[in-house]
Amino acid sequence: MRDGLTGIVLAGGRSSRLGESKPLVMLGGKLLLSRVADTLKPLCRELVLVVRQGQDDDIPDVGLALGMHIVEDTAPGRGPIAGLHAGLSASATPLAFVTAADYPFLSRKLIVAMVEAAVLPGGGLSGAVVPRASGGLHPLHAVYPVGDWLTVAAQALAEGVGSPRLLIEQALESGRPPVTLFTEDDVERHDPQLLSLFDIDTREQLVQARRIVSSWGQAVRPDIRPSGL
Secondary structure, eight states: OGGGEEEEEEOOOOOTTTTSOGGGOEETTEEHHHHHHHHHGGGOSEEEEEEOTTOOSSHHHHHHHTTOEEEEOSSTTOTHHHHHHHHHHTOOSSEEEEEETTOTTOOHHHHHHHHHHHBOTTSOBOOEEEEEETTEEOTTSEEEEHHHHHHHHHHHHHHTOOOHHHHHHHHHHHOOSOEEEEEHHHHHHHOTTOGGGOOOOSHHHHHHHHHHHHHHTSSSOTTOBTTBO
């Protein structure tokens, strides 16, 4: 799987609701960006970090230190669609797992299950795999076939579409490109507390994340070890 998967991490947001750069927030003794990168590295051929054009904080330098390939948003000010397009454009594998730098509790078990769901028995690709849990779709915790979704993202940029969620909804309605939904039950089989889908946008969510880490008595997820799954 590792040879066929790129990890794409979006880190070009301005973190306006949190009031500080989310990828550089410390949680359990590690930067959020480091937590994401450390989880994805054993699963991916390469990690691509997408930043905004002219980004002048420490995120690009931290990404380089973590061994990530740094690229800029395709179109300034266009949000996650521009990041998705830039990340897919830089991918050299058939599949990409796309997330953001503020998902501190990613589960390798869940990601592996989603990748397996995206691959047909003969080795072809069945389509994107997107969780629908906790009341909605999670397009920034999803597996995408690079070829199909690079075309979709490029068209979205041309048409002024800004929401990855809208792209998934349109694909589900039309059936093109195909999308497999991971239900809440599917997610819970691999991540019983749905923590992989937890992201940090506000101070309240950061406090909650720190409480979760404190309750473990350690700085990593209980189901993740340095040697892998």
